[in-house]
Amino acid sequence: MTTPMIQEAVNLVPVYAEIAVLIGASAILLIDMFLSKAQRSITYVLSLLTLVLCAGLSYCDFASGATTYTFHGMFVSDPMANLLKLFTYLTVGMTLVYSRQYADDRGMLSGNLGGEFYVLALFAMLGQLIMISGSNFLSIYLGVELMSLSLYALVAMRRDNVRATEAAMKYFILGALASGFLLYGMSMLYGATGTLDIRGISAAIDAGTINKTILVFGIVFLVAGLAFKLGAVPFHMWVPDVYDGSPTAVTLLLGGAPKIATFAICIRLLVEGLLPMAFDWQQMLLVLxxxxxxIGNITAIAQTNIKRMLAYSTIAQIGFVLLGLLSGVAGTTDRSGIAAAYSGAMYYVITYVLTTVGTFGTLMLLSRAGFDADNIADFKGLSKRSGWFAVVMTILLFSLAGVPPMMGFAAKFAVLNSVLGTGQIWLTVFAVMFSLIGAFYYLRVIKAIWFDEPADNTPIAAYGDVKLVLSLNGLAIVALGILPGPLLAACLTAIKVTLAT
Structure with missing residues (x-):
């Protein structure tokens, strides 16, 4: 077992990336006040430079392979945290690139504080980084609220848009309810164990002196709060409404990096803290x-609005993530497959996020001032308008459907292999069957792209950086599908080190 370096005094080195985000976002907010609309590209460039700086800091920590606790055990820097942070920077950076023209066309970058889109995105990311490295209930909840409050403001940014205002109200009310569930579950666990520290909770449960009824009661509320943040059934009703009502740029900020952060706190809370109670929470995850x-796959078939279709697709994809989380301990007392199962789920989350970012990026590519590409019909004849981006969108949709050799196939195979390893053949067959059902609504969009006549022959105009990043996004999905080994190995190593410490 690896012995982590626990710092009794406050050591700021593991928190350099978070400090850089905080300073960068605050500085950008001040600088943006003195910029005109024509100079707003400076805010965009500074935001991307902040992400590059943070990525460099987190990569140095990841390359060291060390596990370091600081702030008296409330914050941990370990390989899992740093790997997930690297993909968080990548996701947010791609989101900002894809969103730039879309947000500008809709007046989201105008006014005295037009850079608030970038600033709020960075503050939401700061909350996600804290969630990923949280090793105490207080630090995790602080990250959750910082992320959530920033996202509430982003959803409501277009104050003159009725649909965006309605989506913001729904997201705020239901998000507050979910935060209450999460906080109440944490308070029950604190009452049962007498500690807010995740490692302390695991040790207290192992001691065998705690009333298990109180623990199970707390776990129910904890899982409910996590299920809402992930968008799992039956806590999913906000997902299609908020995805559809929000500006597409904000939808991407909701559906991308937050899923990585929520996966991280699932590992921290359920695996690191509550693994002795796995039999109880795995039953809940199985139902979810x-x-x-x-429900995700069947309901998506009925959608004609592509944002709602992708919202229900997200719900179905989260089902696979939950399969990976529960298969580490499901149906067996042999826990040798834990690391492989959780690394498979981690790989699946990364795959889903990279694919979803590209998909919504294509939606924004097809949109223009006064027009949003929200319906499947808007993709008709894309191959005749732009053959290359029709290929990219097809790659992304095939990956979501799990068609080889795309990255999505490797991710689904890794998760299903873990489920099969637990002996639950029925669950594996069930997941495969609904994946086949889900392939229908992806193929329907592909059919519109390649075989239907275009309803709109307007040329596709976009910044060069958008076209470049979207092209690289599509190629990466193919490359990581053909050669999934290095990323899978990195996920496996990260999970092993995390569980060992």
Missing amino acids: AVLSLA
Whole structure:
């Protein structure tokens, strides 16, 4: 077992990336006040430079392979945290690139504080980084609220848009309810164990002196709060409404990096803190996974609005993530497959986020001032308008459907292999069956792209950086599908080190 370096005094080195985000976002907010609309590209460039700086800091920590606790054990820097942070920077950076023209066309970058889109995105990311490295209930909840409050403001940014205002109200009310569930579950666990520290909770449960009824009661509320943040059934009703009502740029900020952060706190809370209670929470995850796979895939078939279709697709994809989380301990007392199962789920989350970012990026590519590409019909004849971006969108949709050799196939295979390893053949068959059902609504969009006549022959105009990043996004999905080994190995190593410390 690796012995982590626990710093009794406050050591700021593991927190350099978070400090850089905080300073960068605050500086950008001040600088943006003195910029005109024509100079707003400076805010955009400074935001991307902040992400590059943070990525460099986190990569140095990841390359060292060390596990370091600081702030008296409330914050941890370990390989899992740093790997997930690297993909968080990548996701947010791609989101800002894809969103630039879309946000500008809709007046989201105008006014005295037009850079608030970038600033709020960075503050939401700061909350995600704290969630990923949180090793105490207080630090995790602080990250959750910082992320959530920033996202509430982003959803409501277009104050003159009725749909965006409605989406913001729904997201705020239901988000507050979910935060209450999460906080109440944490308070029950604190009452049962007498500690807010995740490692302390695991040690207290192992001691065998705690009333298990109180623990189970707390776990129910904890899982409910996490399920809302993930968008799992039956806590999913906000997902299609908020995805559809929000500006597409904000939808991407909601559906991308937050899923990485929520996965991280699932590992921290359920695996690191509550693994001795795995039999109880795995039953809850099993129900959530089965319902998410069934309802997400079936309901998506009925959608004509592509943002709502992708919202229900997200619900179904989360079902696979939950399968990976529960298969580490499901149906067996042999825990040798834990690391492989959780690394498979981690790989799946990364795959889903990279693919979803590219998909919504294509939606924004097809949109223009006064027009949003929200319906499947808007993709008709894309191959005749731009053959290359039709290929990219097809790659992304095939990956979501799990068609080889795309990255999505490797991710689904890794998760299903873990589920099969637990002996639950019925669950594996169930997941495969609904994946086949889900392939229908992806193929429907592909059919519109390649075989239908275009309803709109307007040329596709976009900044060069958008076209470049979107092209690289599509190629990466193919490359990581053909050669998934290095990333899977990195995920496996990260999970092993995290569990060992």
